[in-house]
Amino acid sequence: MPKVESLKINCSTVCFATSKSCDLKENIHMKTKIYLFLIILVVISGIDCFPQAPKILNKGNSQKTSEKKETSSCTNYMNYIPDTSDSYENTPIITYRVNIHLFRKSDGSGIYKLSDTTDFRKQIDLVNRFYANILPPTMPVNPPAEYINDSRVRFKLMKIYCHDNDTFYSSDVADACDGKHYLRFAVNRSNEINIMYYQDPHFKQGSGCGIHPSSSNIAYVNMVCMTPSWAAAQVLAHELGHVLGLYHTGDCSGSKCYNSGGFSDTYQPDCNKGWLDCGLTKLPSCGCCNGDTGISNNIMGYNKCRSYLSPMQMGAIHCNALSKYSYTQYLVCDYQPENSVTVSSNETWNTARIITGNLTVTNHSTLTIPCSLVMADNATIIIKKGSALIIGKGAILTGAEDNFWDGNLKIKGGAQLIVNSSGQVRMNGKGRILIDKDRHGKGNFTFDKDALIYLNDPSTSLVVKGKLTSVSGAEFVFKGKGKLISKTSESKSK
Numbered sequence: 001m002p003k004v005e006s007l008k009i010n011c012s013t014v015c016f017a018t019s020k021s022c023d024l025k026e027n028i029h030m031k032t033k034i035y036l037f038l039i040i041l042v043v044i045s046g047i048d049c050f051p052q053a054p055k056i057l058n059k060g061n062s063q064k065t066s067e068k069k070e071t072s073s074c075t076n077y078m079n080y081i082p083d084t085s086d087s088y089e090n091t092p093i094i095t096y097r098v099n100i101h102l103f104r105k106s107d108g109s110g111i112y113k114l115s116d117t118t119d120f121r122k123q124i125d126l127v128n129r130f131y132a133n134i135l136p137p138t139m140p141v142n143p144p145a146e147y148i149n150d151s152r153v154r155f156k157l158m159k160i161y162c163h164d165n166d167t168f169y170s171s172d173v174a175d176a177c178d179g180k181h182y183l184r185f186a187v188n189r190s191n192e193i194n195i196m197y198y199q200d201p202h203f204k205q206g207s208g209c210g211i212h213p214s215s216s217n218i219a220y221v222n223m224v225c226m227t228p229s230w231a232a233a234q235v236l237a238h239e240l241g242h243v244l245g246l247y248h249t250g251d252c253s254g255s256k257c258y259n260s261g262g263f264s265d266t267y268q269p270d271c272n273k274g275w276l277d278c279g280l281t282k283l284p285s286c287g288c289c290n291g292d293t294g295i296s297n298n299i300m301g302y303n304k305c306r307s308y309l310s311p312m313q314m315g316a317i318h319c320n321a322l323s324k325y326s327y328t329q330y331l332v333c334d335y336q337p338e339n340s341v342t343v344s345s346n347e348t349w350n351t352a353r354i355i356t357g358n359l360t361v362t363n364h365s366t367l368t369i370p371c372s373l374v375m376a377d378n379a380t381i382i383i384k385k386g387s388a389l390i391i392g393k394g395a396i397l398t399g400a401e402d403n404f405w406d407g408n409l410k411i412k413g414g415a416q417l418i419v420n421s422s423g424q425v426r427m428n429g430k431g432r433i434l435i436d437k438d439r440h441g442k443g444n445f446t447f448d449k450d451a452l453i454y455l456n457d458p459s460t461s462l463v464v465k466g467k468l469t470s471v472s473g474a475e476f477v478f479k480g481k482g483k484l485i486s487k488t489s490e491s492k493s494k
Contacts, residue, residue: 074371075323079351081315082152092339094321094354095154095332096193096244098124101161101185103169103198110169111227112197117160119228124157126233127240130299131155135307137267138278139296145265151314155240156332158192161185171224174202177209182220190402191329193243194220195236197227208235210242213326219243234299234306241300245320245327246313249298263312267296278305322352325403328374333400335376343367354400355379361387361415372396377406377429385414385440391423391451404428404456411445413438413466419451427482428456435466437487442466449474455482463487 073079082091100120104110131151163185171178186194200207206226213219221239226232247261250270278297299306300313309317320327333356340357345365352371359375361367362384370392375381377399383389389411391397399405406429411417413436419425427433433453435443443466447453451474455462460482468476468486478484 074350074352075319077312077315077319079315080318080322081146081311082148082150082318084146084148088150088152091152091318092354092356093152093154094318095156096240096321096330097158097188097191097332098155098193098195098240099158099161099187100195101163101181101197103181103196104162104164105169106164106166108164111199112162120160121157123228123233123236124155126230127237128154130234130237130307131309133307134309135297137296137298137308137310138305139267139270141265141267146311148311148314151309151317153244153314153317155193158188161187168198170199170201172201174200176200176203176207176222176224177211178222179211179218179220181222182218186220189219190217191400193240193330195223196220197223200224206232206235208239210239212243212245213330214245217326217329219330231304234304237299238301238306241309241313241317244317246300246316249296249301261300261313263310263316265310265312266298266300270296270298270301278303319351322354322374323372325372325398328354328400329403331400333374333376335378349373358382360384361389363387366390368392369395369397372398374398374400375405375407377401380408380410382410382412383415383417383443384412388416388418391417391419391425393420394422395420396424396426398424398426399428402428404431404454406431409433411435411443411466413440413443416444416446418446419448419453421448421450422452423448424452424454426454426456427460428454428480430457430459431455432460433462435462435464435468437465444469446471447474447476448472453478454480455484456480457482461485 082088102112102120104112131153134149134151136147137145168181168184171180173180181196181198182194185196203225207224208226209222209224211218211220221236221243223232223236223239226235248270249261249266250268278295295301295303297303297305297308298313299309321331322328331354333354336356337358339355341355341359343359343361343365344363346367347365348368348370350370352373354374354376356376356379358379359381361382364386366388368390372395375397381389397405397409399407404426406427408431409417409425409427411434417433417435425433433445435445437443445464445467446469448471453462453476455478458481460480461484462478462482463485465487470476
């Protein structure tokens with residue numbers, strides 16, 4: 001692990017004094033037990049956007065990534081590898097929200113000083129630089145993987161918090177993954193990744209740990225005995241990689257090395273147990289990986305030059321972020337009308353997507369969504385005359401905030417909304433679905449058996465001026481506290 005030199009740290013922010021009491025200690029003890037159970041759950045559950053087991057899959061001599069991209073699965077990470085064509089036009093940047101917690105002594109002293117936030121903001125800037133400027137691999141695979149110079153992943157620092165508490169300033173757990181700081185002090189847990197900086201006398205060198213959310217909705221990073229530096233930023237980039245769902249490029253099993261991430265386009269066996277220079281071979285000792293091996297510059301290794309992610313690693317990050325809500329909830333999804341999308345020919349989106357602008361389907365086109373579509377709050381979807389939006393079987397139209405969308409879905413006269421069996425439309429707030437009627441005719445909302453419409457809040461509504469059409473004798477029902485406003489009596493089954 002890296003030995004990180006201490007620097008003077010300036011942080012201007014709100015500070016919180018926390019009293020020490022027996023009740024507090026008992027509470028933390030109980031929460032730590034809960035944490036241990038949850039962390040076991042995280043490890044066991046795994047993630048869908050990964051190979052089922054580490055194995056070598058390289059075939060042929062293609063300069064592109066070795067596995068063939070499939071289009072049948074919404075959770076196939078191969079479908080999410082960034083597309084470099086047209087300046088990444090088809091792969092928008094995904095941005096994760098993070099916050100930082102600095103722990104000091106109860107009297108306000110300690111290595112983290114209260115003056116300004118510049119040094120810690122620079123740490124996030126450095127992490128973003130590592131993810132934005134991907135360098136070629138120092139240890140390439142054979143056949144070579146496609147070189148992608150931008151992961152299209154970023155992080156946005158929301159706020160820095162200071163906590164004055166002797167107990168939490170210097171932990172005595174000897175476990176870099178311990179969750180007591182998170183359980184006691186984490187904020188905005190459902191939409192921000194919490195980063196904890198504190199001390200521990202057991203760690204003479206800097207150490208870190210990143211916990212990915214999977215199914216437990218816990219996402220945090222511990223930075224133990226770390227102060228801002230280039231090396232610390234590399235550690236933070238590595239730990240955030242874990243939070244996004246990545247594993248090490250190499251690990252030990254007895255005396256053997258293996259690629260724990262399971263990706264065939266990362267170098268293996270990667271000597272992953274030493275804070276060593278990249279590109280070295282024939283090392284005398286490197287954890288369990290001895291002899292004729294090497295060290296790559298992969299961000300998910302333990303090297304001194306973390307600057308590379310493989311296409312499959314990038315695909316896994318994007319797959320998690322877009323197809324699994326446990327990850328999606330941490331993404332920045334603010335409404336930006338300049339990012340609006342227009343569909344003017346028949347399209348099927350075989351990957352999950354996030355749209356931060358408006359969506360318009362026009363020119364008598366059909367847009368089919370077999371995966372999930374996440375819309376920014378306040379955005380609008382308009383389906384124009386002769387066009388259709390099909391929510392496929394098991395697909396979800398939703399938002400990033402609390403897994404509901406506070407926006408507008410407008411089905412114009414002569415247009416169609418079709419929700420197939422087990423498809424979902426999840427609305428909340430002042431969100432509204434309008435099945436309109438105008439000079440072009442009546443809009444039509446066709447719903448299949450087991451289709452689910454959520455009108456979550458009292459102000460959420462479905463307004464029907466056109467037609468409701470059921471399939472296979474389905475009965476229209478919706479869930480939530482919202483309301484159905486019907487301005488037509490015409491409804492039929494087919």
